[in-house]
Amino acid sequence: MRKIIHIDMDAFYAAVEQRDFPEYRGIPLVVGGPPDSRGVVATASYEARRYGIHSAMPCSRAAKLCPNAVFVSPRFEVYKAVSAEIRAIFRRYTDIIEPLSLDEAYLDVTTDKQGLGSAIDIAKDIKRAIREELQLTASAGVSVNKFVAKIASDIDKPDGLTFIGPSxxxxxxxxxxxxxxxxxxxxxxxxxxxxxxxxxxxxxxxxxxxxxxxxxxxxxxxxxxVRGIDDRSVEPHREPKSVAVEDTFSQDIAQVAAMEEELAKIAEKLAGRLQSRKLRGRTITLKVKFADFRLITRSNSLSHYTDASEALVAISCQLLGPVVEQYPMPVRLLGIAVSNFEEPDSASGQLSLF
Incomplete structure (x- = not known):
């Protein structure tokens, strides 16, 4: 029988900010765009959550719910570095780790690497190490499959530990x-x-x-x-299904030329992410959110794989034309995603359309 732990850091981005900047401790803190922007909340401290603020909420809405909240811009490079430290702690206890994001992961501890005796004891030790070494807290769910472990980790937040056994x-x-x-x-x-x-x-x-x-x-x-059956294994080398970049604009964009300029910037950033992760994909998806919050996506699958910004912007602009013709109104968000990735050992495909 498997022993699965799901670790979920508590208000991760906000907790890192409060750790690094003592003046943010004990106050409603929102990590995200300025309160007068169209950005969204990346995460909020537990002090801010008491006002109903949550992730993905528009920052303008968060500011209305809590006028005294402090807004800070995300420091993703810092969060990535801290996440790497957290995973280094995980590796002391198991080699079977499936990261879901910077702040959560599944751990298969069926093999007791340190001989602690139980998955509950392992979870306690991981939480203790994170608290003592990184001055952060995590919540843990322990069970025999991934689904139940993930649900369990959310039951007693923050700094919780919940075990749901087979019975x-x-x-x-x-x-x-x-x-x-x-x-x-x-x-x-x-x-x-x-x-x-x-x-x-x-x-x-x-x-x-x-x-x-x-x-x-x-x-x-x-x-x-619902019968407790979840046979999915923890996948330590989980490959992403898609990589995306999107941008919400401070003011709606009405001109197609301006939209294409923004798509070029987004494509450049996305190409950099793909190349740094050695990924090339065949399917390019355009995401458009209009001023009335209508959301439209359109995709095109190529006959070859690409990670080139030229291909990304060319296809996304081709997809954009019919969309803005069908919905002639200003745009508040544009995004590009790449999926349907090449197998790691494949030598086929071209780098670009050109």
């Missing part, structure tokens, strides 16, 4: 609100509620065929997970 999993899943299920967003949750499905127990009353009919292939996942 408790089905009861736990039955009581879990559907909003907490992996892959259930606001739209799916609303649909479930309209169908009188509010908890795992409600989902459990449906057959697999009924769930598939209602929710497509995700229905199979819901059928298994």
């Amino acid at each position: 408790r999993i089905e009861t736990f899943m039955e009581r879990l609100p559907v909003e907490k299920f992996f892959g259930v967003g606001k739209v799916t949750a609303a649909k479930m509620n309209r169908l009188q499905l509010f908890t795992g127990a409600d989902l459990k009353r449906l057959t697999e065929a009924e769930l598939v009919r209602l929710f497509g292939k995700s229905g199979r996942f819901y059928y298994r997970i």
